[in-house]
Amino acid sequence: AQSVTQLDSQVPVFEEAPVELRCNYSSSVSVYLFWYVQYPNQGLQLLLKYLSGSTLVKGINGFEAEFNKSQTSFHLRKPSVHISDTAEYFCATYNQGGKLIFGQGTELSVKP
Amino acid sequence: DTGVSQDPRHKITKRGQNVTFRCDPISEHNRLYWYRQTLGQGPEFLTYFQNEAQLEKSRLLSDRFSAERPKGSFSTLEIQRTEQGDSAMYLCASSSRTGTNEKLFFGSGTQLSVL
Numbered sequence: 336a337q338s339v340t341q342l343d344s345q346v347p348v349f350e351e352a353p354v355e356l357r358c359n360y361s362s363s364v365s366v367y368l369f370w371y372v373q374y375p376n377q378g379l380q381l382l383l384k385y386l387s388g389s390t391l392v393k394g395i396n397g398f399e400a401e402f403n404k405s406q407t408s409f410h411l412r413k414p415s416v417h418i419s420d421t422a423e424y425f426c427a428t429y430n431q432g433g434k435l436i437f438g439q440g441t442e443l444s445v446k447p
Numbered sequence: 448d449t450g451v452s453q454d455p456r457h458k459i460t461k462r463g464q465n466v467t468f469r470c471d472p473i474s475e476h477n478r479l480y481w482y483r484q485t486l487g488q489g490p491e492f493l494t495y496f497q498n499e500a501q502l503e504k505s506r507l508l509s510d511r512f513s514a515e516r517p518k519g520s521f522s523t524l525e526i527q528r529t530e531q532g533d534s535a536m537y538l539c540a541s542s543s544r545t546g547t548n549e550k551l552f553f554g555s556g557t558q559l560s561v562l
Contacts, residue, residue, distance in 0.1 A: 344487070378451065378538065378553030379490070425489050432503065434480075435551060437489030 337362040339409075339426045341438035349446050350418055356411040356441045358426030368409040369427040369435070370400055379425065385409060396420070421445045449473060451554035453539050459560045460529055467525045468557045472541030479522050480551065481514055482538040483507065490538055496522060529561045 342357040360366060370382040383394025390402040400411045409426060426438040452471045460466050472479050477498050482490035493512070494504045498519040508514075511529075516522040526533055536558050540551040 376555065378555045379540075379551075380553070381550060427489075430492075434492045434495070434503070436492065439487065440489050 337366075337428050337430050338436065339368070339428050339438040341424075341426050341441050343441050344439065345442045345444065347444045347446060348416055351415045353414050354412065354416050354420075354443065356424050356426075356443065358409045358411065358438060360407050360409060360426075360428055362407075362428065366402075367429050368400075368402065370394065370398070370409075370411050371425045371427060371437070372396075373423040373425065373440075375422070382411070382424075416443070416445045418445050418447060451539055451541050451552050453537075453554040453557050455557055456555065457558045457560075459562065461562050462529060462531060464529055465525065465527045466529060466559065467523055468537055468559075470522045470524070470539030470541075470554060472521070472539070473543070473552055474520075476541035476543045476552070477519070478542045478549075479516055480540040480542075481522070481524055482540065484536040484538055484556070485534075493524075526559075529559075531561045534559055534561045 338361045340359045348354045368385045371379040372382050373379045382398050383392045385392050385402045393399045398413050400409055402409055423440045423442050425440050427435050430436045454469045480495040481493040483493055484490040492505050493508050494514050496516040499516050511527045514524045536556040538556045540553045542549050542551050
């Protein structure tokens with residue numbers, strides 16, 4: 336069955352430093368992968384998605400992710416984070432029924 | 448504001464009481480989803496509607512839970528005889544396209560606390 340696993344529950348980082356949030360997927364069929372962000376007291380917002388084609392996907396707010404089939408990973412990266420990037424980040428994929436399922440989430444905390 | 452709106456934002460109730468939440472999707476969206484999110488976890492799928500038809504319910508949705516979308520527009524989620532384990536954030540999302548290019552728009556959620 337399709338699933339995603341986020342390897343880090345919390346990632347503290349200093350402002351302007353690079354960051355990588357890790358996500359591994361498990362699937363035996365075609366893979367569609369997403370990253371969502373949830374700012375405090377707000378709903379989830381789509382950052383980027385991989386459906387097919389180029390393995391490097393660029394999203395909003397300067398984030399990008401790379402689909403790596405050999406490592407079954409879809410890690411999210413940003414070369415220089417801002418205080419405003421502090422949020423919960425969720426990796427997601429479709430289950431066999433075509434419904435979006437989420438990882439456990441990674442709390443990114445950007446410190447000045 | 449043309450986003451997905453949910454009401455109330457917060458609900459505190461005593462165990463055994465019934466509660467009802469409302470979701471107003473983006474007006475032209477025909478699909479509506481309910482998710483539940485507990486602390487430290489990602490959202491879990493509960494149920495979804497295509498227009499007014501409820502097409503799928505997760506096994507997470509016990510028979511104390513019922514959802515409706517009577518006119519294919521807004522939706523309600525009712526929990527009867529609430530239990531402390533029902534405490535969670537209940538998220539609503541809507542979309543207008545199906546298939547792999549579907550984009551879900553989420554509301555801010557209703558935070559339920561059962562005392």
